[in-house]
Amino acid sequence: MLNIGGIELHLINDGFVMVDGGGAFGLVPRVLWERVIEPDELNRVPMSLLCLLLRAEGKNILVDTGIGNRLNEKQRRIWGISRPQGGLLDGLARIGLAPEDVDIVINTHLHSDHCGGNTCYDADGRVIPTFPNAEYWVQRLEYADACFPNERTRATYIADNFRPLEATGQLRLIDGDVQVVKGVRCVVTRGHTRAHQSVIIGSDGEYALLVADMASYAANFERLAWLTAYDVEPLVNLETKRNWQRWAQEHDALLIFEHDTQRPTGKLRGHGKGMKVEPVEVPWT
Ligand SMILES: [Zn+2]
Numbered sequence: 435m436l437n438i439g440g441i442e443l444h445l446i447n448d449g450f451v452m453v454d455g456g457g458a459f460g461l462v463p464r465v466l467w468e469r470v471i472e473p474d475e476l477n478r479v480p481m482s483l484l485c486l487l488l489r490a491e492g493k494n495i496l497v498d499t500g501i502g503n504r505l506n507e508k509q510r511r512i513w514g515i516s517r518p519q520g521g522l523l524d525g526l527a528r529i530g531l532a533p534e535d536v537d538i539v540i541n542t543h544l545h546s547d548h549c550g551g552n553t554c555y556d557a558d559g560r561v562i563p564t565f566p567n568a569e570y571w572v573q574r575l576e577y578a579d580a581c582f583p584n585e586r587t588r589a590t591y592i593a594d595n596f597r598p599l600e601a602t603g604q605l606r607l608i609d610g611d612v613q614v615v616k617g618v619r620c621v622v623t624r625g626h627t628r629a630h631q632s633v634i635i636g637s638d639g640e641y642a643l644l645v646a647d648m649a650s651y652a653a654n655f656e657r658l659a660w661l662t663a664y665d666v667e668p669l670v671n672l673e674t675k676r677n678w679q680r681w682a683q684e685h686d687a688l689l690i691f692e693h694d695t696q697r698p699t700g701k702l703r704g705h706g707k708g709m710k711v712e713p714v715e716v717p718w719t
Pocket residue numbers: 545547548647650693
């Protein structure tokens with residue numbers, strides 16, 4: 435647990451998955467990225483599925499919900515999922531929270547590894563919201579892109595992860611940068627998707643930034659050209675990263691990388707090609 439500018443912050447991992455290194459590092463030659471993250475014999479690299487639980491103004495705010503519990507046997511095998519600490523709900527239980535206690539869910543975007551836990555099966559096998567009392571905050575443009583995917587994006591935009599929220603009236607569509615509560619702010623960080631958002635936590639000179647998939651790994655944030663193959667607007671994301679690199683240094687912000695198993699939290703130091711995310715040890719819940 436951390437306290438950033440008066441806000442309680444818990445890092446909860448929904449699990450680890452294995453993904454193709456070519457997906458994570460796009461056009462970057464393997465001889466370069468394998469020095470940073472070692473692939474297995476199938477060319478896969480490990481990815482964590484970190485979620486954030488924030489407590490502010492008496493509210494429990496969850497940012498991203500991991501990959502969730504609705505995967506079938508084949509999907510679990512493809513993702514190579516492992517959960518040594520249990521999943522998101524186990525992590526919430528460790529801090530004394532039941533699904534009913536979550537007031538707000540923020541999805542950084544609607545790729546299936548960030549919103550799979552939005553919904554679950556009920557006893558009759560119907561898909562229902564996992565957090566019955568929560569309002570789910572999603573960028574309006576992201577929701578539109580997810581509801582009307584194309585051939586490139588449809589594998590990751592799975593309607594059961596977000597459509598049921600609309601049916602129960604729990605979906606809150608937001609437009610652009612918004613303050614959620616004092617000290618918690620969604621900011622659009624375009625590039626990975628057209629309306630991808632990151633989350634700033636804190637105030638009065640003490641800040642954390644949940645980077646989300648603007649940069650999946652710390653290495654993607656250090657190097658502007660290290661873009662994932664999943665970025666739908668890679669050159670836009672490159673410029674987004676340039677702006678937020680500057681912001682991170684100006685604010686000495688603690689950076690949180692949802693997928694980085696080696697450096698999930700750190701601060702950006704140095705300049706130009708010498709930029710480096712120096713790890714800051716933060717225990718996971
Ligand atoms: Zn992701």
